[in-house]
Each structure stands twice: as C-alpha cells, then as structure tokens.
Amino acid sequence: MIFYRGETIRASCEVRTVTAQLYDPTSVSVSVYTEKGATVINAQALSKDSQGKYSGSFAAAATWDRGRYRVLFAMVAGSDTVYDGDEFDLEVLPE
Numbered sequence: 001m002i003f004y005r006g007e008t009i010r011a012s013c014e015v016r017t018v019t020a021q022l023y024d025p026t027s028v029s030v031s032v033y034t035e036k037g038a039t040v041i042n043a044q045a046l047s048k049d050s051q052g053k054y055s056g057s058f059a060a061a062a063t064w065d066r067g068r069y070r071v072l073f074a075m076v077a078g079s080d081t082v083y084d085g086d087e088f089d090l091e092v093l094p095e
Contacts, residue, residue, distance in 0.1 A: 070086075
C-alpha cells in the first residue's frame with residue numbers, strides 16, 4: 001500500500017486461536033518503524049471492533065521520510081506476547 005504525508009492510515013488485525021477461533025487477548029497495540037528501524041508510533045493501543053477484531057488509525061506525519069515503513073502488532077495474553085506485521089510505503093507529493 002502507498003500513503004502520503006498527512007494521510008490517515010488505518011491499522012487492523014484479527015486475533016485467532018490455533019483452531020482459527022476469534023480470540024480477545026488482554027491487549028492489542030501497534031507500533032510503526034522506519035526502514036532504518038526508528039520508531040515513529042510506539043505501542044498505540046487498538047480499539048476492539050468485535051470479538052477478535054481490532055483497529056486504530058494514525059496520521060503519517062509531515063516529518064516522516066519517504067520510504068518503507070514496518071507495522072508491528074503486539075497481542076498480549078497473560079505472560080505471552082504474539083507479534084504480527086505488515087508494511088506500507090510512504091511517498092511525498094510533488095510541490
């Protein structure tokens with residue numbers, strides 16, 4: 001996916017058990033990292049949409065550089081944390 005500075009990016013995920021049942025962990029958050037590993041969003045909590053489905057949104061700041069960004073979802077259940085990820089590209093509109 002491609003986004004531009006200032007656009008709102010919606011992050012969503014589904015949490016499922018090993019038997020594919022939707023599951024509600026203790027918490028679900030999202031972090032976003034630049035391609036160089038710098039954190040631009042740190043553990044922002046996601047809202048529960050329905051059982052096992054979570055989402056949230058954030059703006060691609062005007063200060064973010066052009067490039068690929070990594071989205072990391074953290075799902076915490078008791079003492080266990082499970083991670084999943086995605087990526088998006090950020091472009092800069094010509095002036």
